[in-house]
Amino acid sequence: MTVEWETTTAGEAGFAENFERKFDAGLESGLLRDFHAVAFSRNGKLVSEHYFEGRDEAWGEDLGHMVFGPDTLHDLRSVTKSITSLLYGIALEQGLVPELDRPVVDGFPEYPDLVADSDRRKVTVEHTFNMAMGMEWDESxxxxxARNSEIMMEQAPDRYRFILDRPIIEPPGQRWIYSGGAVALIGALITRGTGQSLTDFARANLFEPLGIDAFFWCAGADGEESAASGLRLTTRGLLRIGDMLANGGAFGGRQVVPQSWIDACLTPAIQTSFDTGYSRLWYLETAYAPAFEGTRPWAGGFGNGGQRLWFSPSTGIAAVAYLGKYNDWSSWIMPTRFWHEMVMRNFERA
Structure with missing residues (x-):
């Protein structure tokens, strides 16, 4: 699959040349390593992309040694969560899914005992989006x-009862507790409200409008597509999503994702345990950008293994990194270095 891009401007081409020099030096010195692919764009124009080779997985299945390129699908892992957020925003505008102030349990009437629980009714869709349900969950x-809560969910006879029946440990909205289960609920609200699978709804409402025709959504043993970690996309496909978001949700004269949803995603709702902002399944931070007179805000989708999508509307910049260092505690280092040092600190003003 090839996503077409506009030609870079002379200024962006100059930056690309400067970037290539620094990026090559980083690779040679070992300050940058372990990448499968990186790419970034500015104002709808592809500035640079690089592809490498190495071992990879498809949702835990070993793929062996891979030579990566523009058409290679990569696991997004938990960047999937952020894409699921966009799908909900689209479905909400279409009136197909519950408003965010509704109790999330109301979307699961097959569990009347849980629906009738007054404490569980305090957990809204918005609490679920912000991973602040106040329920026990451990993905540390x-x-x-097998004791990881997401793995327990995947192995449970009924994943949604498993999630909704977790012990309540505090009032909702007080604390961010990382939870793939929360996102599984969001995914179920999308499929139940739209009457479509995540694959079909995403294809018609997000991917096709962006010219993305290569993707795959992994499902659990029960056939449920993983809204939390199952999506696979190419480098250019994921970058096109970031590029669209940096442009306020618009692409090709069409508003693909509602501007109001993106604005809410960019407004911090809660702090994570590692001190970034968070809203509707997006991480929020700032980066020093000398060309833009100081720091600029950005939003990111983060996935196990160093998978990343970043976008910064005030700069028009979007970027993608795939590493595939799954279950490695240090996997955050290289993508962070790429984003902050190689991209945000080097862009020239258009």
């Missing part, structure tokens, strides 16, 4: 550990 253990 490796995903190879």
């Amino acid at each position: 253990l490796p995903y190879t550990d």
Whole structure:
């Protein structure tokens, strides 16, 4: 699959040349390593992309040694969560899914005992989006550990009862607790409200409008597509999503994602345990950008293994990194270095 891009401007071409020099030096010195692919754009124009080779996985299945290129699908892992957020925003504008102030349990009437629980009714869709449900959930253990809550969910006879029946440990809205289960609920609200699979709804409402025709959504043993971690996209496909978001949700004369939804995603709702802002399944921070007179805000989707999507509307910049360092505690270092040092600190003013 090839996503077409506009030609870079002379200024962006000059930056690209400067970037290539620094990026090559980083690779040679070892300050940059372990990448499968990186790419970034500015104002709808592809500035640079690089592809490498190495071992990879498809949702835990070993693919062996891969030579990566523009048409290679990569696991997004938890960047999937951020894409699921966009799908909900689209479905909400179409009137197909519950408003965010509704109890999330109302979307699951097959569990009348849980629907009738007054404490569980306090957990809204918005709390679920912000991972502030106040319920017990632990994904701090490796995903190879059967005690990890997401793995327990995947192995449960009924994933949605498993999630909604977790012990309540505090009032909702008080604390961010990372939870793939929360996103599984969001995904179910989308499929139930639209009457379509995540694959079909995403194809018609997000991917086709952006010219993306290569993707795959992995499903669990029960056939449920993983709204939290199952999406696979090419480098250019994911970058096109970031490029659209940096442009306020518009692409090709069409408003693909509502501007109001993006604005809410960019407004911090809660702090994460590692001190970034968070809203509607997006991480929020700032980066020093000398060309733009100081720091500029950005939003990011973060995935296990160093998978990343960033976008910064005030600069028009979007970027993607795939590493595939799954279950490696240090996987955050290289993409962070790429985004902050190689991209945001080097762009020239258009």
